[in-house]
Amino acid sequence: MPEGxxxxxxxxxxxxMGTTGFIVPSLEHLLEVGHEVVAVYTQPPRPAGRGHKLRPTPVQEAAERLGLEVRTPRTLKDPEAQAAFAALRADLAIVGAYGxxxxxxxxxxxxxxxxxxxASLLPxxxxxxxxxRAILxxxxxxxxxxxxxxxGLDTGPILAMRSVPIRPTTTASELHATLSRLAAEMLPEVVDGLAAGTLHAEPQPETGITYAHKLARDEGRLDFREPAAAIERRLRALNPSPGCWCEAKGERLLLLAGEVVDREGEPGTLVELPFTVACGESAVRVTRVQRAGRKPMTPDELQRGFPLPVGTKLG
Incomplete structure (x- = not known):
């Protein structure tokens, strides 16, 4: 930690308590400012990759690197798990994307x-x-x-809140990183305020409530009958997971990035090379694409190995 x-x-x-990498900067910063982390809870390792080997969560990897005790219960509903948690005699539990x-x-x-x-302005x-959901x-x-x-589901009173803009080019991965760093920055002051008894929570407003339902894998299938602006937001919102895709010549293509352009045509049809596809309103010029089992590439690189002429219909 820097002097001063x-x-x-x-x-x-x-x-x-967390599973994705979202809470890792907060975990690291809490240790830097002098708190004691008596245990880290995360979900159990899961099969991943072609070999389906068990892969620990990003939180488990970080906790082990930091020399912390890691616990991976499959549920906290059974009495033994609850007794083990209580036995830690913790002052405070901090949860982020635990699941x-x-x-x-x-x-x-x-x-x-x-x-x-x-990661939102509740409620x-x-x-x-x-x-x-915010990008979509x-x-x-x-x-x-x-x-x-x-x-209740994310219904508790607010202790602290800060806003950030969503720019026209912001992707989910970029926003995830921004809010993860912001959480780490805000958290020490919140912990100290709670410990001192000087920080008081405010109830959430009863208006403006919306729900960010879990992403389904089929939400990545693109429907070019939608306006191009909605398609472009989907490309940014589902980057990197679950990803957006369409079919061309019987092969699935991942569309990684694009921009709205003023072109018209039958929705789902390539109207301009190397990869501009008409939508229900305007069109999307794809700027990054990936074939199954290949690395991400430009549309020009795709055309050299997988030519798609004007008029190609994308499924």
């Missing part, structure tokens, strides 16, 4: 309760996929909310 950097005056016993339900006994176990790092986009909806801004957890 912030360091907490009240070290707390913390439990950190498991926390029963009331777990929520009540830490002295200061449990708080959640949520907008409660739920599993707030970053992607064409929102001009989103942000990071830190709230006290209760039994």
């Amino acid at each position: 950097a912030f360091r907490t005056a009240r070290p707390q016993r913390l439990v950190v 498991l339900l926390l029963p009331k006994s777990v929520l009540d176990a830490p002295r200061l309760g449990c708080i959640n790092l949520h 907008r986009w409660r739920g599993a996929a707030p970053i992607e 909806a064409g929102d001009a801004e989103t942000g990071l909310s830190i709230f006290r957890m209760e039994e």
